[in-house]
Amino acid sequence: xxxxxxxxxxxxxxxxxxxxxxxxxxxxxxxxxxxxxxxxxxxxxxxxxxxxxxxxxxxxxxxxxxxxxxxxxxxxxxxxxxxxxxxxxxxxxxxxxxxxxxxxxxxxxxxxxxxxxxxxxxxxxxxxxxxxxxxxxxxxxxxxxxxxxxxxxxxxxxxxxxxxxxxxxxxxxxxxxxxxxxxxxxxxxxxxxxxxxxxxxxxxxxxxxxxxxxxxxxxxxxxxxxxxxxxxxxxxxxxxxxxxxxxxxxxxxxxxxxxxxxxxxxxxxxxxxxxxxxxxxxxxxxxxxxxxxxxxxxxxxxxxxxxxxxxxxxxxxxxxxxxxxxxxxxxxxxxxxxxxxxxxxxxxxxxxxxxxxxxxxxxxxxxxxxxxxxxxxxxxxxxxxxxxxxxxxxxxxxxxxxxxxxxxx
Amino acid sequence: xxxxxxxxxxxxxxxxxxxxxxxxxxxxxxxxxxxxxxxxxxxxxxxxxxxxxxxxxxxxxxxxxxxxxxxxxxxxxxxxxxxxxxxxxxxxxxxxxxxxxxxxxxxxxxxxxxxxxxxxxxxxxxxxxxxxxxxxxxxxxxxxxxxxxxxxxxxxxxxxxxxxxxxxxxxxxxxxxxxxxxxxxxxxxxxxxxxxxxxxxxxxxxxxxxxxxxxxxxxxxxxxxxxxxxxxxxxxxxxxxxxxxxxxxxxxxxxxxxxxxxxxxxxxxxxxxxxxxxxxxxxxxxxxxxxxxxxxxxxxxxxxxxxxxxxxxxxxxxxxxxxxxxxxxxxxxxxxxxxxxxxxxxxxxxxxxxxxxxxxxxxxxxxxxxxxxxxxxxxxxxxxxxxxxxxxxxxxxxxxxxxxxxxxxxxxxxxxxxxxxxxxxxxxxxxxxxxxxxxxxxxxxxxxxxxxxxxxxxxxxxxxxxxxxxxxxx
Numbered sequence: 001x002x003x004x005x006x007x008x009x010x011x012x013x014x015x016x017x018x019x020x021x022x023x024x025x026x027x028x029x030x031x032x033x034x035x036x037x038x039x040x041x042x043x044x045x046x047x048x049x050x051x052x053x054x055x056x057x058x059x060x061x062x063x064x065x066x067x068x069x070x071x072x073x074x075x076x077x078x079x080x081x082x083x084x085x086x087x088x089x090x091x092x093x094x095x096x097x098x099x100x101x102x103x104x105x106x107x108x109x110x111x112x113x114x115x116x117x118x119x120x121x122x123x124x125x126x127x128x129x130x131x132x133x134x135x136x137x138x139x140x141x142x143x144x145x146x147x148x149x150x151x152x153x154x155x156x157x158x159x160x161x162x163x164x165x166x167x168x169x170x171x172x173x174x175x176x177x178x179x180x181x182x183x184x185x186x187x188x189x190x191x192x193x194x195x196x197x198x199x200x201x202x203x204x205x206x207x208x209x210x211x212x213x214x215x216x217x218x219x220x221x222x223x224x225x226x227x228x229x230x231x232x233x234x235x236x237x238x239x240x241x242x243x244x245x246x247x248x249x250x251x252x253x254x255x256x257x258x259x260x261x262x263x264x265x266x267x268x269x270x271x272x273x274x275x276x277x278x279x280x281x282x283x284x285x286x287x288x289x290x291x292x293x294x295x296x297x298x299x300x301x302x303x304x305x306x307x308x309x310x311x312x313x314x315x316x317x318x319x320x321x322x323x324x325x326x327x328x329x330x331x332x333x334x335x336x337x338x339x340x341x342x343x344x345x346x347x348x349x350x351x352x353x354x355x356x357x358x359x360x361x362x363x364x365x366x367x368x369x370x371x372x373x374x375x376x377x378x379x380x381x382x383x384x385x386x387x388x389x390x391x392x393x394x395x396x397x398x399x400x401x402x403x404x405x406x407x408x409x
Numbered sequence: 410x411x412x413x414x415x416x417x418x419x420x421x422x423x424x425x426x427x428x429x430x431x432x433x434x435x436x437x438x439x440x441x442x443x444x445x446x447x448x449x450x451x452x453x454x455x456x457x458x459x460x461x462x463x464x465x466x467x468x469x470x471x472x473x474x475x476x477x478x479x480x481x482x483x484x485x486x487x488x489x490x491x492x493x494x495x496x497x498x499x500x501x502x503x504x505x506x507x508x509x510x511x512x513x514x515x516x517x518x519x520x521x522x523x524x525x526x527x528x529x530x531x532x533x534x535x536x537x538x539x540x541x542x543x544x545x546x547x548x549x550x551x552x553x554x555x556x557x558x559x560x561x562x563x564x565x566x567x568x569x570x571x572x573x574x575x576x577x578x579x580x581x582x583x584x585x586x587x588x589x590x591x592x593x594x595x596x597x598x599x600x601x602x603x604x605x606x607x608x609x610x611x612x613x614x615x616x617x618x619x620x621x622x623x624x625x626x627x628x629x630x631x632x633x634x635x636x637x638x639x640x641x642x643x644x645x646x647x648x649x650x651x652x653x654x655x656x657x658x659x660x661x662x663x664x665x666x667x668x669x670x671x672x673x674x675x676x677x678x679x680x681x682x683x684x685x686x687x688x689x690x691x692x693x694x695x696x697x698x699x700x701x702x703x704x705x706x707x708x709x710x711x712x713x714x715x716x717x718x719x720x721x722x723x724x725x726x727x728x729x730x731x732x733x734x735x736x737x738x739x740x741x742x743x744x745x746x747x748x749x750x751x752x753x754x755x756x757x758x759x760x761x762x763x764x765x766x767x768x769x770x771x772x773x774x775x776x777x778x779x780x781x782x783x784x785x786x787x788x789x790x791x792x793x794x795x796x797x798x799x800x801x802x803x804x805x806x807x808x809x810x811x812x813x814x815x816x817x818x819x820x821x822x823x824x825x826x827x828x829x830x831x832x833x834x835x836x837x838x839x840x841x842x843x844x845x846x847x848x849x850x851x852x853x854x855x856x857x858x859x860x861x862x863x864x865x866x867x868x869x870x871x872x873x874x875x876x877x878x879x880x881x882x883x
């Protein structure tokens with residue numbers, strides 16, 4: 001029943017627009033002809049005799065002027081209706097929030113068990129009595145907020161209370177709702193309270209075209225143990241955007257650090273998944289995947305982003321000379337941002353002479369930002385070379401050295 | 410008689426095209442706005458602050474003789490919420506004490522920052538940074554005067570970030586503006602080369618510590634007209650063009666660009682007074698001619714930037730004259746794109762729209778008025794047809810503007826009060842009698858200056874009241 005009412009509301013607004021358009025089109029026709037019949041229905045245009053005298057194109061102009069006036073007046077009415085509706089909504093919200101907050105707090109902070117039970121029963125009764133969808137969302141949202149912003153006993157009480165609510169049909173209806181706000185509400189509730197049993201719905205939403213739904217579904221799904229190894233992304237070949245990469249990294253539970261299927265992700269044919277795997281390995285310090293990442297760099301040089309993150313991971317993992325040698329070998333093919341990182345890390349190279357030779361070469365031949373990064377590394381590695389470069393005939397090199405030596409920079 | 414018929418048919422067809430395009434814009438903007446709000450209402454932009462990878466941004470703001478307001482303007486920029494950014498203020502050879510004020514207030518000292526002059530600009534005299542770590546995002550460039558485009562090029566030369574936000578220094582931007590503008594760069598399937606935002610009118614707003622604290626409906630006569638104009642231009646026009654990925658202009662007051670690509674195309678055109686329009690068209694041209702990949706110029710309809718608009722007839726006329734000259738210059742420079750299928754929708758729709766309905770519209774309007782006077786003198790005017798067509802234009806314009814007010818109320822509702830909406834409604838009628846004819850006159854004078862007085866580059870003095878003078882709450 002709830003699903004039907006949600007769908008009715010969804011189609012009602014669209015139906016109104018459609019009816020408006022039909023009325024405009026049919027109106028033009030009815031005003032021009034004497035009468036029109038649909039079976040038993042017989043519409044007679046009373047201003048026909050006036051229109052009869054007008055030239056056809058001028059009649060159309062007259063009719064359009066009439067339509068413009070109607071639309072303008074209608075829009076003005078709509079503006080005022082919309083403002084009133086917003087004000088009413090604000091008042092309703094204020095009323096409900098006041099009631100819910102008071103009730104939740106008196107339940108959560110009740111001093112005795114019997115008092116708590118009494119208050120709890122009132123709240124359950126209140127939930128069952130709420131017929132307004134907006135109020136129901138508000139109720140759950142407030143409880144969710146309390147759960148997220150409290151800790152210890154109060155937090156435990158709020159989750160226990162939530163589990164006692166009869167929310168199943170409500171959440172299910174919101175998962176299949178055509179309204180985005182309802183889908184997001186269901187996802188947020190399931191994600192924050194970690195309610196299991198809705199994975200089927202979440203996966204459905206994950207395949208939606210809407211980016212917001214997709215990313216919210218992804219971040220919800222990875223909260224569950226079954227999915228936080230991220231293997232489902234590889235198995236289902238799910239394309240993710242940079243936005244989603246960031247969201248996944250941000251929302252992954254800390255406990256999943258050792259469960260993530262780094263190898264599968266890094267080896268994925270989809271560049272964004274490979275990038276995600278590399279970034280996660282880098283952030284979680286999984287140096288054991290250094291070889292896989294290096295192989296990815298060598299095999300996959302054309303895939304810009306993946307390659308960039310892979311080199312950055314090696315920059316972070318670099319410890320022995322082989323790593324630095326590798327970084328020097330990929331330097332030319334890297335982007336400027338990555339090149340700067342390579343130059344910075346070279347100051348830690350165990351084979352100083354190799355690093356100095358390379359950095360000197362960069363200072364002499366590469367563009368400005370790289371020159372500066374190279375000079376910075378030389379500052380840490382070998383002051384003698386830096387001073388030598390400061391006396392160079394090349395103004396640009398001298399300026400780069402001055403910048404690095406300027407303590408105010 | 411045949412001549413009159415031909416002219417009549419020409420005007421009728423032109424008007425039909427005009428009304429069809431505007432109707433299309435209204436419909437497209439409505440659906441795009443609903444879609445945008447639906448999809449972005451629930452986005453937590455603050456979450457972006459803790460993202461692993463966000464593109465770094467340089468905010469580049471040229472300043473010329475802004476001594477009165479510069480400190481507040483910089484404070485406004487320092488309030489921005491973002492992870493990795495720098496604020497580059499360019500003192501473009503100010504003749505007042507702009508630089509001294511910045512140096513003193515923000516404890517600046519000269520630094521030896523090296524920079525490669527990849528884009529052509531006037532010589533940079535010095536680069537300053539602050540001793541105070543609270544202002545470590547701030548970089549100030551002192552250079553010789555070269556105009557806005559030149560100053561922006563200098564800022565790009567010094568910039569060390571991936572994207573740059575070109576900004577009028579006297580604009581006030583919302584603290585989360587950069588976060589919102591960056592989003593398309595993260596979640597689009599296509600390559601995003603630039604993103605533009607809505608510019609709103611700040612005259613009469615209350616400003617405190619570089620932030621808008623209260624929005625008032627303007628009291629100035631000229632500003633009230635511009636409010637309506639900005640609603641139509643940003644909430645409707647640009648929204649619709651962005652839906653088609655046909656946006657040709659990103660406001661010079663507020664636009665985020667991919668620095669690497671802008672450098673590749675040679676930066677801002679110093680010879681143009683419409684540098685914002687010119688840059689976007691050249692960027693699009695480059696994408697079609699060189700990179701040949703799917704790309705887009707994104708548009709964010711959220712009101713993120715507030716700027717002061719002309720409050721007097723004189724300043725308004727100068728601004729519109731300059732806009733017209735900038736438009737003509739750009740259209741002529743890139744005429745190769747006109748109705749050229751090689752440039753896809755840009756060449757076939759956006760560019761011709763700009764030519765016929767932006768540049769030529771006031772000229773055709775003027776010819777129409779002259780023609781009307783002539784046929785009246787010669788007794789060829791059909792009074793019924795004339796009245797009907799006048800009413801048609803009047804009510805279409807009313808409907809279009811009312812719809813723009815509706816979209817604004819539905820989407821952001823920045824002017825809450827019913828009195829303001831009533832005033833806006835009254836100004837819809839006044840606009841047709843006073844403002845539209847004046848706008849036509851400003852455009853015609855711009856055309857005259859460009860073609861007959863050879864004034865292609867003159868900027869004209871833009872007097873601003875400034876927020877400090879009357880609006881900042883103590």
